[in-house]
Amino acid sequence: MTLDLSTVIKAYDVRGLVPEQIDEGVVRALGAAFAEVVVVPEAAGGPARAVVGHDMRPSSPALSAAFADGLASRGVDVEVIGLCSTDGLYYASGARGVPGAMFTASHNPAEYNGIKLCRAGARPVGQDTGLVAVRERAQTWLDAGAVPAGEGRRGTVGESDLLRDYAAHLRSLVDLSGARPLRVVVDAGNGMAGHTVPAVLGDAAGLPALPLDVTALYFELDGTFPNHEANPLDPANLVDLQAAVPRAGADLGLAFDGDADRCFVVDEKGEPVSPSAVTALVARREIAKELAAGREPVIIHNLITSLAVPEIVTEDGGRPVRTRVGHSFIKQRMADEDAVFGGEHSAHYYFRDFWSADTGMLAAMHVLAALAESDRPLSELAAEYERYTASGEINSRVADASAVTESVVATISAEEEAAGRPVEIDRLDGVTVTGSDEPGGRWWFNLRASNTEPLLRLNAEGADPAAMERIRDRVLALIGAAA
Known part of the structure; x- marks a missing residue:
């Protein structure tokens, strides 16, 4: 029975069980498809090149080698950089100016593996930027039982260490x-x-x-x-x-x-x-650098980061831009706005100086530098950026996420309106409701449906623990009643 690639190719990457869903035959087909859909067209008639790296999972070396073989079968010269972090692969793609593939399943258990793909300059490959076409081409070959031989010269496969x-x-x-x-x-x-x-x-x-x-x-x-x-x-x-x-x-x-x-x-x-505090801390440093260079500092943040992030960005002379959750949205807005930095609640941090890609290591270095420049401990330094209390993400299993969301939003809106406290509602990503308790304790909550499971994700924040707990517990009670 042929594997349905839609079960392992998600919105932003490839991920599945080895060898039940992902094996060398599957990734060889994906490598050839990636070559035809992304690598060769980007080369525009010139030499087609790509970089491939992998993490420390037992299955990673063999899978990445099979992918490189698939690329080479389509005339792509492959630079295999071996063991690396994902941001190490992004570095290679950016510095070399070529597409890349990183073999990793991030934090998933050992029996999983996957691929993160990027275009030249570490630009993302997702559902809307080529991943569907790669999947469809590879699926056709897997359904037929064989990947057709490539035409023309075979590419080379060489090794290098870019650490x-x-x-x-x-x-x-x-x-x-x-x-x-x-x-x-x-x-x-x-x-x-x-x-x-x-x-x-x-x-x-x-x-x-x-x-x-x-x-x-x-x-x-x-x-x-x-x-x-x-x-x-x-x-x-x-x-x-x-x-x-x-x-x-x-x-x-x-x-x-x-x-x-x-x-x-x-x-x-x-x-x-909190990652929001780290986002605000790094943003403050990048804003100062941009202002010193005479540029307008633009900072990207997703809608689940703390209210403190856009507040601090604005106070420091930057322009905050709010986006949907997800690295492809962040990276696209980074490019559109020529933003110097972006941060997510999930601790992904994006830097224009790093091809607008995410690198946790660079964020860590900014935190180290900020602490080294201060005579205060990190707890005091971070307190400047921890203005609100967050719930963290809370998942509830529901049969109809959309219906439950609308029921919750309607009820909260009616209750707050009746109390003389109208709320703000926006639908950028799920539904975000923002309001204020007397005597002015600001709060918000966001409800988003999972793309892969029957889950409704709640994130809430309040001006203090009591404000956060009130709205969190009220929303959870309504979800339970509606579910």
């Missing part, structure tokens, strides 16, 4: 060489940060040592994730880091996900610093 170049580029964007000494604990979760952190923040790639004392947690590359899931968005996976930071007397802690493109921060007390 030092990647590290040097990041260091050129945030100079930590003259910073005051800092002690930092890093939890790599047995993921690719165990490969990149020693190169960027240490001297493993041959770059000069920085004034950083790094305590390593789970730096051993192990795609079976023996210690905890490489998903710092789940608080359970931050526990070890939170304990290690005060025990080591460290100034802060950093946690990366499996492919090391997301970074989470904890302060010297072991308390998490």
